[in-house]
Amino acid sequence: MGKKLNFFKEALLTAKTSGTITPSSRFLAEKMLKGIDFNNAKLIVELGSGNGVITKHILKKMQPHNHLICFEINDQFYEELLKIEHPQLTVLKVSAEFLIEEINKKGFESVDAIVSSLPLSIIPKEISQKILQESYKSLNTNGTFVQFQYTLDYYKRLKQLFKKENVSLNFEPINIPPAFIYKCIKK
Numbered sequence: 538m539g540k541k542l543n544f545f546k547e548a549l550l551t552a553k554t555s556g557t558i559t560p561s562s563r564f565l566a567e568k569m570l571k572g573i574d575f576n577n578a579k580l581i582v583e584l585g586s587g588n589g590v591i592t593k594h595i596l597k598k599m600q601p602h603n604h605l606i607c608f609e610i611n612d613q614f615y616e617e618l619l620k621i622e623h624p625q626l627t628v629l630k631v632s633a634e635f636l637i638e639e640i641n642k643k644g645f646e647s648v649d650a651i652v653s654s655l656p657l658s659i660i661p662k663e664i665s666q667k668i669l670q671e672s673y674k675s676l677n678t679n680g681t682f683v684q685f686q687y688t689l690d691y692y693k694r695l696k697q698l699f700k701k702e703n704v705s706l707n708f709e710p711i712n713i714p715p716a717f718i719y720k721c722i723k724k
């Protein structure tokens with residue numbers, strides 16, 4: 538209960554950047570990761586990792602050849618993520634708008650899957666657009682971008698970026714609040 542209370546306190550203090558007041562449910566995490574090809578992925582990136590709820594689900598599914606890089610700008614959540622000890626995990630306190638530069642620094646040229654919990658609707662539009670562009674450019678062909686949101690605000694934008702036929706929409710009611718899940722494939 539202590540971690541949930543700490544998350545709630547931090548989320549209230551930083552509502553403009555965290556975009557939520559409760560951690561993601563295991564149901565949301567599992568649905569977001571469904572369809573990610575852990576057998577063939579080299580690099581997986583998580584944007585807006587929060588206190589690591591989805592991060593831990595990713596790590597459970599990882600294969601020996603996978604690497605996970607998490608981007609988190611909130612000080613409290615960043616410190617929580619650093620407590621997760623895993624040899625295939627890198628945690629960065631850097632904005633996702635610098636995704637390509639940061640993965641290059643770590644020796645990677647591209648990404649196989651991106652899992653995003655960023656609250657795109659409350660991030661300034663120019664920054665959210667840059668994050669989406671960086672995400673798209675960084676993905677390998679057939680790479681996956683998965684994003685959850687509490688609204689459908691970005692559905693149209695993602696269909697423009699990834700092409701309508703490469704974007705699917707799902708819904709997870711067992712989450713507070715219930716969430717929409719966008720799954721996009723770069724073709």
